[in-house]
Amino acid sequence: MADVATTEYQLAREAKLTALVTSILEKVGVAHADARVVADVLVAADLRGIESHGVARLESYYVSRIRGGKLKAKPNYEVVRETETTVLFDADNGLGHPVSKLAMSKVIEKAQKYGSAYGAVRNSNHYGIAGYYAMMALEHDLVGMSSTNTVRYGAPTFGKDTMLGTNPFAYAIPAKNEPAFVLDFATTTVPKGKLEVYKRKGKPLLDGWAIDETGHATTDPDAALRGALLPLGGLGTEHGGHKGYGLGMLADIFCGVVSGGKFGLGLPVVTDVMEGAISHWFSAFRIDAFRDADEFKADMDKELRAFKDSARAPGHDRIYVAGEIEHENTLRHRAGGVPVHSKVWDGLQKLAGELGIPFDVT
Amino acid sequence: MADVATTEYQLAREAKLTALVTSILEKVGVAHADARVVADVLVAADLRGIESHGVARLESYYVSRIRGGKLKAKPNYEVVRETETTVLFDADNGLGHPVSKLAMSKVIEKAQKYGSAYGAVRNSNHYGIAGYYAMMALEHDLVGMSSTNTVRYGAPTFGKDTMLGTNPFAYAIPAKNEPAFVLDFATTTVPKGKLEVYKRKGKPLLDGWAIDETGHATTDPDAALRGALLPLGGLGTEHGGHKGYGLGMLADIFCGVVSGGKFGLGLPVVTDVMEGAISHWFSAFRIDAFRDADEFKADMDKELRAFKDSARAPGHDRIYVAGEIEHENTLRHRAGGVPVHSKVWDGLQKLAGELGIPFDVT
Numbered sequence: 001m002a003d004v005a006t007t008e009y010q011l012a013r014e015a016k017l018t019a020l021v022t023s024i025l026e027k028v029g030v031a032h033a034d035a036r037v038v039a040d041v042l043v044a045a046d047l048r049g050i051e052s053h054g055v056a057r058l059e060s061y062y063v064s065r066i067r068g069g070k071l072k073a074k075p076n077y078e079v080v081r082e083t084e085t086t087v088l089f090d091a092d093n094g095l096g097h098p099v100s101k102l103a104m105s106k107v108i109e110k111a112q113k114y115g116s117a118y119g120a121v122r123n124s125n126h127y128g129i130a131g132y133y134a135m136m137a138l139e140h141d142l143v144g145m146s147s148t149n150t151v152r153y154g155a156p157t158f159g160k161d162t163m164l165g166t167n168p169f170a171y172a173i174p175a176k177n178e179p180a181f182v183l184d185f186a187t188t189t190v191p192k193g194k195l196e197v198y199k200r201k202g203k204p205l206l207d208g209w210a211i212d213e214t215g216h217a218t219t220d221p222d223a224a225l226r227g228a229l230l231p232l233g234g235l236g237t238e239h240g241g242h243k244g245y246g247l248g249m250l251a252d253i254f255c256g257v258v259s260g261g262k263f264g265l266g267l268p269v270v271t272d273v274m275e276g277a278i279s280h281w282f283s284a285f286r287i288d289a290f291r292d293a294d295e296f297k298a299d300m301d302k303e304l305r306a307f308k309d310s311a312r313a314p315g316h317d318r319i320y321v322a323g324e325i326e327h328e329n330t331l332r333h334r335a336g337g338v339p340v341h342s343k344v345w346d347g348l349q350k351l352a353g354e355l356g357i358p359f360d361v362t
Numbered sequence: 363m364a365d366v367a368t369t370e371y372q373l374a375r376e377a378k379l380t381a382l383v384t385s386i387l388e389k390v391g392v393a394h395a396d397a398r399v400v401a402d403v404l405v406a407a408d409l410r411g412i413e414s415h416g417v418a419r420l421e422s423y424y425v426s427r428i429r430g431g432k433l434k435a436k437p438n439y440e441v442v443r444e445t446e447t448t449v450l451f452d453a454d455n456g457l458g459h460p461v462s463k464l465a466m467s468k469v470i471e472k473a474q475k476y477g478s479a480y481g482a483v484r485n486s487n488h489y490g491i492a493g494y495y496a497m498m499a500l501e502h503d504l505v506g507m508s509s510t511n512t513v514r515y516g517a518p519t520f521g522k523d524t525m526l527g528t529n530p531f532a533y534a535i536p537a538k539n540e541p542a543f544v545l546d547f548a549t550t551t552v553p554k555g556k557l558e559v560y561k562r563k564g565k566p567l568l569d570g571w572a573i574d575e576t577g578h579a580t581t582d583p584d585a586a587l588r589g590a591l592l593p594l595g596g597l598g599t600e601h602g603g604h605k606g607y608g609l610g611m612l613a614d615i616f617c618g619v620v621s622g623g624k625f626g627l628g629l630p631v632v633t634d635v636m637e638g639a640i641s642h643w644f645s646a647f648r649i650d651a652f653r654d655a656d657e658f659k660a661d662m663d664k665e666l667r668a669f670k671d672s673a674r675a676p677g678h679d680r681i682y683v684a685g686e687i688e689h690e691n692t693l694r695h696r697a698g699g700v701p702v703h704s705k706v707w708d709g710l711q712k713l714a715g716e717l718g719i720p721f722d723v724t
Contacts, residue, residue: 083477085447086651115445116480118647143620156669158678163669171612181615183608189601208601215675232595232602239551239570239601240594246545246684249669250533253543257661258505260653264668283645285480289448291622299619306626307518307525307611313577316520322608 010345011337012361018043020352020361021055027355028066029073034098038062041097041128046338049329052193053129056344059351061126062095070275071095071125077102080260085110085117088259093276096127096148100280104133104146107282111142116285120254122261123276126150130170131184131323137172137284138180141293144172145283149255149262152269154188155228157237157245160215162228162269166191167251172323174287175300182323187248188229195224208234208241255279337362372707373699374723380405382714382723383417389717390428391435396460400424403459403490408700411691414555415491418706421713423488424457432637433457433487439464442622447472447479450621455638458489458510462642466495466508469644473504478647482616484623485638488512492532493546493685499534499646500542503655506534507645511617511624514631516550517590519599519607522577524590524631528553529613534685536649537662544685549610550591557586570596570603617641699724 018039025035046054065071075094079087087106091099103119110117127133130146137144150165166186173181190209198205199221210224211217217235218224232244256263261279268274287293304321312319333339340348340361352359380401387397408416427433437456441449449468453461465481472479489495492508499506512527528548535543552571560567561583572586573579579597580586594606618625623641630636649655666683674681695701702710702723714721 081652083648083651085479086477086647088652114476115448116478116645117447118478118651120652143616155675156672156681158675159669159672159681160675161672163672173612173615181611183605183612185602185605185608189595206600211675215673232605233551234601238568239596240547240606242682242684243545243547243594244602246547249543249665249684250535250545253535253662253665254505257658257665258649258652260657260661263661264665283478283647285448285645286445287620289445289480290443290450290482290620295622296619299622299625300615303611303615303619303626307521310518310521310523310525311577313517313520313522313573319518319521320604322604322611 007342009339009341012340014043014047014334014338016361017046017055017338017340020348020357020359021058023357024058024063024351024355027357028063030066030095031074034095037098037101038095038128041132043338044132045129046340047330047333048129048131048326049333050129050326051339051341052191055340055348057126059347063351065125075099085114087117087119089119089121091121091124091276093123093125096121096124096278096280099124100127100133100146100282101136103280104136104144104282104284107284108137108140108142108144111284111286112140115289117283119282120259121280122259124261124278124280125274125276126278127280129184130168131172131182131326133282134170134172134184135180135182138174141174141287142284143287146170147251147254147281149252149267149279151274152267153192153229154231154248155211155215156249157231157242160211160213160228163264164188164231164245164248164252165267166229167248169247169251173300174297175304176294176297178301178304179324179327181300181304181321182326184323185232187232187244187251189232189234189244190229192229195221195229199225208239211235251281254281369704371701371703374702376405376409376696376700378723379408379417379700379702382710382719382721383420385719386420386425386713386717389719390425392428392457393436396457399460399463400457400490403494405700406494407491408702409692409695410491410493410688411695412491412688413701413703414553417702417710419488421709425713427487437461447476449479449481451481451483453483453486453638455485455487458483458486458640458642461486462489462495462508462644463498465642466498466506466644466646469646470499470502470504470506473646473648474502477651479645481644482621483642484621486623486640486642487636487638488640489642491546492530493534493544493688495642495644496532496534496546497542497544500536503536503649504646505649508532509613509616509643511614511629511641513636514629515554515591516593516610517573517577518611519593519604522573522575522590525626526550526593526607526610526614527629528591529610531609531613535662536659537666538656538659540663540666541686541689543662543666543683544688546685549594549606549613551594551596551606552591554591557583557591561587570601573597613643616643
């Protein structure tokens with residue numbers, strides 16, 4: 001399939017890319033089943049077009065940390081506390097994805113039995129896209145939710161210190177014929193990666209994205225990278241910045257404080273000192289606890305279509321609903337190949353070579 | 363206490379204002395206990411400084427609708443469906459506050475028993491501030507949440523039709539010595555009332571608040587009032603408007619679609635044809651299902667202080683956490699009197715007079 005690749009991106013087959021990532025992780029000591037979950041989550045991000053959270057992270061976020069002894073390849077994932085409808089896991093400084101899949105599975109099981117449930121994981125590491133775990137609920141006719149705290153990049157309203165991560169929330173709600181509603185968003189206006197992209201392109205940032213070290217608004221990518229991201233809603237309160245700030249802090253409380261993990265100033269500002277500092281949060285409830293699930297899903301189709309069919313603003317020919325673009329990306333990439341940036345592609349090839357794994361992803 | 367009032371505001375005593383609102387509602391046919399709940403919720407809004415949702419609404423939102431036969435004074439609040447950890451109420455086109463207090467009480471009871479719970483109410487009307495119901499969880503050492511859909515004012519990203527209400531979300535989390543974290547926010551950038559305030563003052567709006575009828579950005583309050591509010595994050599996607607749009611739609615789904623109530627285009631665009639079109643959503647989980655509640659609350663103090671003590675941006679001498687300003691307002695208004703705008707004051711006095719109720723609130 002490489003012949004259809006652009007100069008910047010090459011196309012991998014989903015199954016082969018997943019197998020490669022699994023093999024790489026196994027080679028550095030991760031159990032097969034766990035490695036497979038991580039591969040699934042990373043490739044799901046690439047399929048959905050969220051390449052910042054995909055296989056591009058394999059080396060720097062996971063493999064190099066395992067090799068450097070900062071992340072346990074074979075952790076002891078453990079249930080710390082449990083009630084009928086809640087569960088708390090300790091990830092033992094292992095990979096965030098397998099323990100999160102475990103936790104969300106338990107939340108789903110409990111919600112199926114009792115109607116609803118919540119879960120949390122502490123002493124964990126990056127778990128990939130929040131939406132993956134929320135979406136696990138869909139096939140069971142449940143509503144799914146997830147959140148995670150992350151390393152600190154963002155400032156609170158009226159502040160200048162980096163106090164908050166991009167702290168995303170994800171919600172997944174099934175529909176009938178329409179793709180599911182999947183809202184997965186960072187509570188900062190933009191992710192840090194966007195500042196880096198603008199820096200590379202030599203473009204000024206937009207107002208409301210970031211401040212410099214002194215706390216003043218800036219559109220200079222370099223100054224912003226030394227400064228802090230702004231919460232969703234931007235600088236101050238006039239555009240609702242305090243709402244994004246509140247949501248970011250909510251994620252930190254739901255994940256870090258509820259779980260008894262690290263939170264606030266306990267979270268690192270740079271990625272290489274993280275060691276189990278991250279926590280996650282999950283919830284689900286049964287649709288048929290409220291109404292017939294088929295009727296609900298038919299109504300979801302109506303709801304989604306109503307927005308998609310509403311009048312367009314000038315210059316726009318389409319109105320999207322949450323998760324729609326990512327769903328279409330997934331269908332396209334499943335059929336035509338998963339785009340992997342040439343630099344990431346080369347990195348994977350090099351890593352596979354070092355570990356003695358055949359590089360065959362096309 | 364009237365002697366300390368400013369020219370624009372007069373000060374009422376909390377208990378007397380609550381009693382007056384209760385009496386007025388009873389006089390138009392609302393049962394005493396229900397009337398008392400509505401009064402509590404409205405006065406709580408004024409105490410917190412959210413006067414748009416306080417006693418100012420008594421006549422137009424509630425009394426006039428009851429008198430006009432559009433809202434039932436004595437509805438039959440009914441449980442429609444229930445599991446161990448979920449409950450759905452039908453409000454029978456009654457007042458939204460009593461049924462919501464009932465629903466959240468049930469959610470709290472179920473969460474205490476099983477660890478967590480969710481609830482919804484359909485065929486309801488405006489329930490006041492979302493934060494009131496979330497905060498009911500606090501004294502039980504639970505985390506509380508609530509949301510409601512509302513009449514349509516706001517446009518989706520890339521659209522121009524009014525498809526979404528201000529659809530708020532509220533979250534309340536207890537702390538130890540610090541005031542509780544209470545995040546209660548509309549998912550539009552600003553509420554509609556703000557456009558009206560700017561119109562009265564002859565001031566231009568800020569960019570990112572609203573669009574005109576044709577879908578173009580506008581800073582003209584009149585054009586905006588004929589147009590639509592923008593979601594948190596503003597116009598388009600560059601500042602994250604799709605996130606606020608997604609959150610607004612999430613509220614509509616959680617409330618309207620989950621409950622089997624009205625949603626999307628089923629919701630009115632003007633307030634006077636509402637008749638039970640509004641739905642609400644609630645959830646709670648037990649803190650000690652995850653960790654010792656006292657340790658949690660001590661950590662919440664640390665978390666809240668960390669943000670409050672972080673470095674200020676230039677021009678700011680204080681960093682707030684969610685709910686802090688409203689908490690301080692409440693303490694001040696409890697001690698010194700609840701400020702009621704002179705126009706609202708006169709309206710209450712007139713209404714009391716009409717109904718033969720003594721007007722004594724100072």
